[in-house]
Amino acid sequence: MRRPGLLYVPFWATYVFLYTPIVVLVVMSFNAGDSPYTFEGASLKWYGELAGDATVRQGLVNTLIVAAGSTVLSTVLGTLLAVGMARYSRSRLLDAFGLLPAVLPDLVLAIALLVFYAAVQMTLGLHSVIMAHVVFGMAFVAAVVRTRLSHADTSLEEASRDLGATPLATFTRITLPTLAPGIVAGALLAFTLSIDEFVIAFFTAAPTEPTLPIVIYSMVRFGVTPEINALATILLAVSFTVVIVAQRMTRLTESFR
C-alpha cells in the first residue's frame, strides 16, 4: 500500500521547527570563536570556561539541592494527598483545590509565597525555594498518582485485609507497589520542573543563593555568550537522561503488573 506522503509534511515541519534551534545551540556550544552566532571551528573552550566559573557551579549545586529536596517532599506529600483524596473525600471541590497549584500561574504563586514568607517573617534561602517548589511539585505528583489510583483495583486492598494484613501493612505492601509507576513518574516530573523553574525561584530565593536558572538569567542580561550555549547543552543532556531513565523505570515497574 502506498502511504500518502503529504500527511507527513506537518509532522516533519513540526520536528524541524522544534529541533533546529536546539541543534544550532548544541553546535554553537563547541564554537572556538567568541561570537555565539558564527561558527569559527570546533573546540571545548567554553566548557572549560564553564567549569572554571564559580558562580555557575554554585548555581548548579543550589539547583540540585532544591530539586532533590523538593522532589522528595513533593513525592511523599503528593502521594499521601492523592491517596487521601481518593479514599476519604467525596468532594470534587476539595479535589480541585488540591491540584490547583499545578495550574496556577507561576507569577501568582511566586508573589503569594513571597507575601506569605514576609508575613511569617521567614528568612529567604534555599529552604524557602524548596518549600515553594513543593507547593506545585506536590500538586503534580498528586495529579499523576491520582490518575493511577483511579485505575487501581480496590479489591486488591480488600484481599490484603482479608488475608490478615493490618491497614498499614496493606498500604506499604499492596497500595504503594501498585502505585509505584505513578509515584516514579510524578517524582521525575517534580524533579524536572524544579530544575529549570525560574519565576518562583527568582522571587523566593535569597540574592546570595541563586539557583542555576537565576544565574543564567543574570548572565544573559550582559549578552549571550557561547558559555551559555555550553551550559544549555549540558542541561539538555541531563533532561534527556532523566526522560530516558523515567521511561526505563516506568517500564520496569509496569512489568510488575
Added chain:
Amino acid sequence: MTAVPEAPAATQTLVGIQGVSRRFGDVTALDDVTLDIRQGEFFALLGPSGCGKTTLLRILAGFETPDSGTVTLDGADLLARPAHRRPVNLMFQSYALFPHMTVARNVAYGLEREGLPRAEVRSRVAEVLGTVGLTTQAGRRPDQLSGGQRQRVALARAIVKRPRLLLLDEPLSALDKKVRAEMQLELKRLQHEVGITFVVVTHDQEEAMSLADRIAVLDSGRVQQVDAPVRLYERPSTPFVAGFIGANNLFEGTAAGGGLSVPGLGTLPAAGGLAAGTPALLGVRPESVRLGDTGDLRGVVADVSFYGGLSHIAVRVAGHDRPVLVAEQGPSRVHAGARVGLGWSAADAVLIAR
C-alpha cells in the same frame, strides 16, 4: 417462606445471620436475610445473577456493613470486628491476585501476616500449590497465567489460611470440566480433613447439588428456601425455587382434593396438604412423568432429543402454553408427531401455594 423441616441438627451453629438487609440506592441487594450456617458444613448459595450472593459474602468477610440486622460467629458479634481480624477468608469473584507478586508470594502473603515461621510458610505454600496443581507455576506472576490457573491461585490463597469460615465466590467457574471435577473433590476433601466451614457461591446447580450439605436459594435479595439438595429438588417450597432448580413442569391452578384443578386440563394428581381452593402451582419433574397410550393429559410429541443415557421428549398439550418435558432412560420409543398420554403418580408431584 423458608422454614421447611430439616434433619435434626446435631451440629452447632457457626454463623448466625439475623434479619440482614443491604440497599444500594434503590437496589435492594439483601432483604431481611436470616440464615444459620453450621459448624463444618458445606453451604451453597444459589441464585440468579444480581440476587445478592456476593454482597452477603462481603458482609461476612467485613467489606460491607448491613443497613440492619446482626451477624454472629460462634455466638459473638462478627460485624464489630474489622476484616483483618476475622477468622474468615474470602476468595474473590474477580480473584484479586496481587499483580506484583509471584504465585508463591501471593499464597504466602496471608501466612506471613500471621507471623508464622518461614519454614512452615514455605511447606504450607508448597503443599497447597500441589493441591491445586500449580507447583510448576509457583515462580510466575499472575499476568503470566491462564484464567483457570489464576482462579486456582485465588483458591489456594484463601484455603492456605485454614480459616474457621471460608467464603468462595464462584470458585470453579473458569475451570474446564475435568479440572473442575478434581477441584470439587479437593474441596470436599479439605472440608472433611481440615474441618473448615465452607460457604460457596455458584451458578452451577449441579455443582451445588453434588457438593453442598445444604443450599440456600436467593432471589432478589430474599432467601427463598434453605434445604438439603435432595429436599430442595424434590420438595421446592416456593414457586421461584420450583422454577429455578432443575427442569420442572409447572401447572397453575387451584388446589383440589387429590391434586390441582387446572382450567381446561381437569384435575392433575399431586400429594399435598393445601386447603381446597387455594391458588397453587403443581410441579412434576420430567423423570417422574410417564409416557403411555393413556394418561391424565393427552398431547402430541413436538420434539425428541437424545442425550446418550437418556432422552428428552417435549409434548405439546392443548390448553397448556409450554410443552411438557418427559425424560426417559435410553433412546425414546416415540417420534415427533405421535399422539401420547402423560401421567404421574400423585406422590411424585408437589403442590406449592402461590
